[in-house]
Amino acid sequence: xxxxxxxxxxxxxxxxxxxxxxxxxxxxxxxxxxxxxxxxxxxxxxxxxxxxxxxxxxxxxxxxxxxxxxxxxxxxxxxxxxxxxxxxxxxxxxxxxxxxxxxxxxxxxxxxxxxxxxxxxxxxxxxxxxxxxxxxxxxxxxxxxxxxxxxxxxxxxxxxxxxxxxxxxxxxxxxxxxxxxxxxxxxxxxxxxxxxxxxxxxxxxxxxxxxxxxxxxxxxxxxxxxxxxxxxxxxxxxxxxxxxxxxxxx
Numbered sequence: 001x002x003x004x005x006x007x008x009x010x011x012x013x014x015x016x017x018x019x020x021x022x023x024x025x026x027x028x029x030x031x032x033x034x035x036x037x038x039x040x041x042x043x044x045x046x047x048x049x050x051x052x053x054x055x056x057x058x059x060x061x062x063x064x065x066x067x068x069x070x071x072x073x074x075x076x077x078x079x080x081x082x083x084x085x086x087x088x089x090x091x092x093x094x095x096x097x098x099x100x101x102x103x104x105x106x107x108x109x110x111x112x113x114x115x116x117x118x119x120x121x122x123x124x125x126x127x128x129x130x131x132x133x134x135x136x137x138x139x140x141x142x143x144x145x146x147x148x149x150x151x152x153x154x155x156x157x158x159x160x161x162x163x164x165x166x167x168x169x170x171x172x173x174x175x176x177x178x179x180x181x182x183x184x185x186x187x188x189x190x191x192x193x194x195x196x197x198x199x200x201x202x203x204x205x206x207x208x209x210x211x212x213x214x215x216x217x218x219x220x221x222x223x224x225x226x227x228x229x230x231x232x233x234x235x236x237x238x239x240x241x242x243x244x245x246x247x248x249x250x
Contacts (some may be wrong), residue, residue: 001132001152002043002250003159003183006061007054008243009035010187010198011078023226024061027115036245037078038161038220040183041067042150044130049157051148053082053096064092069116071134072098073161074145075105087113097121099136099144124173137170139163142197149177150201157249161185161220164197166207179213185219189228201235202223208240219243 007013014035027033037054038075048067053075055061060083073079075098083096084106093116100120109117123146136146140163147170156177160166163185166174171210174182184207187198194203198220208216218238221229229235229242236242237240 001150001155001157002248003157003181004041004043004249005149005183005217005243005245005247006039006041006050007036008038008219008245008247010220011037011076012223013037014221014223014226016223017205019223021223021227022230023223026230032244034095034245035221035223035226038043038082038185039079040159040219042071042130042133042159044131044152046151047130049129052079052193053086054078054080055082055151056085058082058086059089064089068129069095069097071148073139074099074141074143075103076143076162077105079162080105080108083108083115087111087115089114095119097127099146101144103143116221124169126151135173137173138167139170140167142143149174151177156182157181157183159183162198164195164199167204170208171207174211179211181215181217182208182211182213183217183219183243184208185220187220187225189220189225189232205237205240208237214239215249216240217243217247217249 015027021224039052095116123138133151135149139145186204188200190202191200
């Protein structure tokens, strides 16, 4: 398995327009510190699927035939906006698998073009892709949202964004797997009270500790949390990494 983080930012991305915080100024100086909308790709046995479509340059990054389709976590704009342009392609069909959400995003259902939204996924019902067992798991967000668990024999990886904590049934399912790698939503620095829609660092570390994950990677990172991390570099346990755009895990 190969997982590539294509973007690790929240909906505002980094740098944020007209923001002068330390993280945004650093990202303007150094392109390696920029964060695009949270999304990834998963590859196995010569096939690739994209996890979300928040990038606006999908057609340039991924030429025809370079990926099979999308595993959509949900239909907020920062995770689906790239589909608006891609749908007008020609002579191919791209499945978009994801949660049952009658609202979808913008007019994509009405004018899907080359996109195929005909198959929705049921939580905890695995499907077979790329020679892997892929299990969608429900997350806790403001609209129907799924995370994905990729299993190859006894090895299990999970991609979990966007979520505030985890639903009980998802937590118990993941706890039985002994996750080798987990990419987890963490948008905020530690908060006194649990935020809505996304994890802060306190809640993210509680999840990681409770699941005894081999390696955890934080994603969906907001610019204020990014600045906080710069000033608190010793705050993370050794098994917890801060995701970066372009990071690859094998």
